[in-house]
Amino acid sequence: MLQIGPQDNVQKALDNARPGEVIRLAEGDYRIKTAVFTPGLTLEGAGADRTRILWDDYAKKLDKTGAEYNTFRTWTLAVCADGVTMRDLSVVNDSLHPEEKGQEVALTVYGDRFLMERCRLSSTQDTLFLGPLPDDLIERYDDFLPHWLRPSRSCLQRFTNCLIEGTVDFIFGCGEAVFDNCEIRSLCDARDIGYAAAPAHEPRQSRGFRFQSCRFTSQEGVAPGSIYLARPWRDFGLCEFRDCTYGPHISPLGFDKWNDTGRDKTARFYEHPPVSGRVPWVKTQSFPGG
Numbered sequence: 468m469l470q471i472g473p474q475d476n477v478q479k480a481l482d483n484a485r486p487g488e489v490i491r492l493a494e495g496d497y498r499i500k501t502a503v504f505t506p507g508l509t510l511e512g513a514g515a516d517r518t519r520i521l522w523d524d525y526a527k528k529l530d531k532t533g534a535e536y537n538t539f540r541t542w543t544l545a546v547c548a549d550g551v552t553m554r555d556l557s558v559v560n561d562s563l564h565p566e567e568k569g570q571e572v573a574l575t576v577y578g579d580r581f582l583m584e585r586c587r588l589s590s591t592q593d594t595l596f597l598g599p600l601p602d603d604l605i606e607r608y609d610d611f612l613p614h615w616l617r618p619s620r621s622c623l624q625r626f627t628n629c630l631i632e633g634t635v636d637f638i639f640g641c642g643e644a645v646f647d648n649c650e651i652r653s654l655c656d657a658r659d660i661g662y663a664a665a666p667a668h669e670p671r672q673s674r675g676f677r678f679q680s681c682r683f684t685s686q687e688g689v690a691p692g693s694i695y696l697a698r699p700w701r702d703f704g705l706c707e708f709r710d711c712t713y714g715p716h717i718s719p720l721g722f723d724k725w726n727d728t729g730r731d732k733t734a735r736f737y738e739h740p741p742v743s744g745r746v747p748w749v750k751t752q753s754f755p756g757g
Contacts, residue, residue, distance in 0.1 A: 473497050477520075484508055492518045492556060500524065502545040512556025515587040515630070520544050523562040526569030538570040538593055539600070539612060545575040547613075557587040565592035565634060566657045572596050576642060581624040587632075591654065594633035597642025597676075598622050601667045601701045623674075632686075634658075636665035639700055643674040646681055653685040653694045653716055661689070662723065664697035666704030668735075675705025675735065685716035692716070698723040699734035707737040719744040 469488065471480050473495035484490060487507040494513040500522040503510070512518025522543035528536045544558045560573040570593040577598035588595050599605075599620055605612070624644040631638060631649060634656035638646075653661050663683065668675045676697075685694065694716045697706050721742060724731035731748045741751040 477501055481505065481508070492520075494518055496521060498522065500543060502547055503551055504547050505551075506548040507550040508548065509552040509554070510556070511554045512586075514555050515557045515585060518556040519559055520556065521559045521561055523560060523571075525560075525562040525565070525571045528568070537608070537611065538572065539575070539596070539608070541570060541593075542572040542575040542596070543590075544573070546578045546581060549579040550581075551578055552582045552584075553586055554584045555586065557589060559587075560590035560594070563591060564657075576624050577622065578624075579620070579622050581622070583624075583626045583629055585628050586626075587630045589630075589632050590637065591633055591656065592635040592637065593639055594637035595631055595639070597624055597638070597640035597644050599641050601641055602669060603701075634661045636662050636698070636700065638663060638676065639665035639667065641667050641669065641672065641701075642676075643668075643672065644676050646676070646678045649678070649681045651678070651681055651683045653683070653689050655686055655688045659690060659693055661694045662696075662698050663694065664706055665700040666697065666706045667699070667701035668703055668705040669701075670703045672703075672705060675707070677707045677709065678711055679707075679709045681708075681711045683711060683713045683717055685714050689716045692718045694718060695723045696721050696738075697736060698725045699728075699730040699736075700725070702728075702730050702733040703735060704730070705735040707739075709737075709739050713742075721745040722749055724748075 470491045472493040484505045489509040492512045494517040497520045524541040543560045558574045560571040562571045571590045573590040573594045575596045622642045627647045629649045632652035737750045
């Protein structure tokens with residue numbers, strides 16, 4: 468086990484860690500953009516309200532070459548290895564003002580068998596990216612993306628007793644993820660509309676995002692009915708909401724088809740038990756890959 472504090476070189480500690488090692492982050496704020504490439508690593512904090520990893524990149528920010536960062540380089544923390552566990556800490560992108568700056572990712576997970584417990588993920592638009600990317604974006608960004616984001620692969624991820632908060636599409640991607648007993652909190656946005664999840668799964672995937680026994684809450688000031696549970700980022704996005712509770716900020720319709728697309732005909736959205744007034748294309752049983 469390795470104990471480190473805010474004064475230490477966190478990235479060096481992560482790079483030098485052995486597979487299966489436990490790293491404990493002492494109480495404090497760690498303002499660093501960092502990544503985990505060691506398989507089987509466990510990263511533990513002193514509590515989600517006491518250990519925070521923070522950074523403030525955003526999509527419209529320009530890099531040294533004058534190119535925009537794009538959504539997929541804005542992460543505060545990126546998990547790029549399999550079998551990683553994180554507990555009792557916060558990952559924050561505190562750039563703010565997404566209506567001007569664009570997407571602001573706090574955590575990117577591009578690893579299989581990822582586990583997060585008792586953590587807080589906080590940003591605005593696109594808080595949590597669950598890899599892999601949709602196939603079309605892998606092709607489109609082939610000369611731009613980090614090498615670890617390019618291959619298409621299966622990524623299983625689990626979030627237990629976590630708080631995840633944001634404004635628009637703040638849980639998105641193609642990961643096969645379970646959210647168990649989590650609080651999904653919508654924050655205020657100048658655009659006065661929001662979406663919790665934006666799944667983009669490929670047709671070959673039989674598992675998507677599963678929200679089970681989660682609480683959908685909101686920050687004070689979020690208008691009643693202004694937030695949708697999900698909208699499909701790609702045609703066959705797959706998600707299930709099972710035994711969840713919803714605050715008054717959730718639209719009675721529940722789901723959006725994504726602008727003027729026809730994704731209401733292809734999206735695989737499930738909700739159980741059924742809720743009166745939902746869009747007619749949401750299914751009311753458990754999805755087959757559950």
